[in-house]
Amino acid sequence: MSEPISPRAVRDFLHRANEITIEPIDERPYDELVERWRALGLRRGDLALLSLPNSIALLRHFFAVIESGGVPALIAPGTRSARLHELADAMGARAIACLALPAPTTSVASVERVERVGRIEVALLAPSRAPAGSAGEVVLLTSGTSGSSSGCVTSIEAILRNGVRHADAIGQRPHDSVLVSLPLHFSFALVAQALGTLARGGRLVIAGPPFVPERYSRSLEANAIDVSALSPTQVRMLLAQQVRIPESLRVLSVGGDSLAPEHVAQLLRERPRGELYLTYGLTQAGPRVATLSAHAEPASRHASVGLPLAGTSVELEGLGDGSGRTQLIVRSDTVMRRRIGLVEGRNSDDLRAPGVLATGDLFDRDDDGYLFYRGRLSEYILRGGEKVSLASIRRLVTSMPGVVAARTPTEATADGEDYDLLLVMADGVPAPSPTECRTFLARVVRRAELPRSVQIVDAIDARMGHK
Numbered sequence: 253m254s255e256p257i258s259p260r261a262v263r264d265f266l267h268r269a270n271e272i273t274i275e276p277i278d279e280r281p282y283d284e285l286v287e288r289w290r291a292l293g294l295r296r297g298d299l300a301l302l303s304l305p306n307s308i309a310l311l312r313h314f315f316a317v318i319e320s321g322g323v324p325a326l327i328a329p330g331t332r333s334a335r336l337h338e339l340a341d342a343m344g345a346r347a348i349a350c351l352a353l354p355a356p357t358t359s360v361a362s363v364e365r366v367e368r369v370g371r372i373e374v375a376l377l378a379p380s381r382a383p384a385g386s387a388g389e390v391v392l393l394t395s396g397t398s399g400s401s402s403g404c405v406t407s408i409e410a411i412l413r414n415g416v417r418h419a420d421a422i423g424q425r426p427h428d429s430v431l432v433s434l435p436l437h438f439s440f441a442l443v444a445q446a447l448g449t450l451a452r453g454g455r456l457v458i459a460g461p462p463f464v465p466e467r468y469s470r471s472l473e474a475n476a477i478d479v480s481a482l483s484p485t486q487v488r489m490l491l492a493q494q495v496r497i498p499e500s501l502r503v504l505s506v507g508g509d510s511l512a513p514e515h516v517a518q519l520l521r522e523r524p525r526g527e528l529y530l531t532y533g534l535t536q537a538g539p540r541v542a543t544l545s546a547h548a549e550p551a552s553r554h555a556s557v558g559l560p561l562a563g564t565s566v567e568l569e570g571l572g573d574g575s576g577r578t579q580l581i582v583r584s585d586t587v588m589r590r591r592i593g594l595v596e597g598r599n600s601d602d603l604r605a606p607g608v609l610a611t612g613d614l615f616d617r618d619d620d621g622y623l624f625y626r627g628r629l630s631e632y633i634l635r636g637g638e639k640v641s642l643a644s645i646r647r648l649v650t651s652m653p654g655v656v657a658a659r660t661p662t663e664a665t666a667d668g669e670d671y672d673l674l675l676v677m678a679d680g681v682p683a684p685s686p687t688e689c690r691t692f693l694a695r696v697v698r699r700a701e702l703p704r705s706v707q708i709v710d711a712i713d714a715r716m717g718h719k
Contacts, residue, residue, distance in 0.1 A: 265450045273460035277309035280370040288369045289320040296321040297383030298346035303327040325391035326437035333357045342401040342593040344384040348375045402593035414538040414586040415448030417561040421543040422529045426453035428478040439539040465495035483508040485637035507531035513554040532557035538586030556622045580615040633669035638700040673703035
């Protein structure tokens with residue numbers, strides 16, 4: 253796919269979509285939303301942050317911003333005002349859109365005015381010298397891999413291509429019904445599921461959080477779902493609670509992190525006639541990179557993420573430290589164009605050349621080209637399915653008075669990793685208490701990003717931690 257999908261195809265896709273949510277957003281017709289976004293006076297390429305619940309309405313506003321010439325970026329719903337404005341400042345956004353804007357937003361000096369677009373409120377910010385992007389571009393947040401206030405700039409054409417390639421890899425058919433159980437601000441859900449279904453054809457069914465295994469199983473049957481995607485965390489919840497997956501579900505894909513081979517085997521035993529696909533990707537790549545047809549492979553490959561997608565090539569690059577470890581390099585026409593915002597951490601220079609990405613992930617490859625994930629170089633952890641940038645946490649806390657350094661020692665858990673925050677204070681400066689530090693962080697980061705514990709330590713004790 254080299255041409256953008258037609259506006260008519262978008263309208264048909266949105267008309268076919270359904271949602272499973274307690275409080276659906278009864279939004280205005282799509283054409284009205286497009287005209288209303290145009291009437292706001294955004295320049296072509298102006299960035300709009302959309303912090304909306306998982307819903308058809310979210311997709312309507314996403315496409316309406318694109319059709320009006322703007323650049324959309326999906327943000328987690330319920331994001332705090334301070335966090336929204338930190339993102340807006342870092343990325344040069346012109347608009348912040350929420351179902352109901354957080355109270356402090358309307359009093360922030362940079363807010364010129366607040367307008368309504370259908371059911372949502374939009375804060376128009378003072379325009380930057382030039383738009384943040386170009387018409388036809390989209391910003392995907394990087395979930396912490398390069399800092400909590402950065403994103404990847406791509407094009408709608410590129411992520412549609414990536415969605416189609418993913419759909420091809422899992423055998424998605426034109427008339428399939430696809431259930432989205434992940435937040436749409438995750439690139440896996442937006443690109444692989446929503447945009448893949450738009451381009452392939454078929455019906456999208458959007459489920460609102462939280463993920464409840466029994467409700468998920470009922471939703472599959474009640475909505476005649478053919479294709480579903482889950483995170484490893486959701487899979488483990490299903491298996492732990494022994495929730496049955498209906499036989500009517502033909503395709504189950506798992507992405508966002510690696511799934512243990514024993515859990516792969518358990519899924520295959522419980523769905524002997526079903527198709528199971530394990531996928532690997534990262535937002536910067538567009539996002540999907542490789543897929544394994546686990547149901548068609550021997551158990552020896554259940555720890556693999558499979559082979560690269562069509563249009564994607566990979567190579568392994570030695571780290572040069574004598575360890576023998578190799579980093580995955582991806583070449584694809586869906587790799588991000590550039591970064592936007594405050595970029596920090598080891599992945600700040602990962603774009604080697606147009607279409608060439610150093611992933612920061614360690615891999616091996618067998619003689620048949622199958623890829624095996626071995627770990628990551630970048631300074632983030634996966635915690636309950638959420639990526640947390642430790643570099644961003646350290647940057648934020650060292651802005652507090654008297655904090656001269658911060659350490660973020662990590663520990664493996666049953667569901668990823670967790671971390672503690674150790675603060676080193678300057679001599680003679682009153683130290684904030686752990687509670688004060690946690691309160692400070694709670695104003696600027698997501699709840700899932702807060703440390704397990706906060707400790708005030710001296711320089712000697714701090715050396716026992718690690719980044």
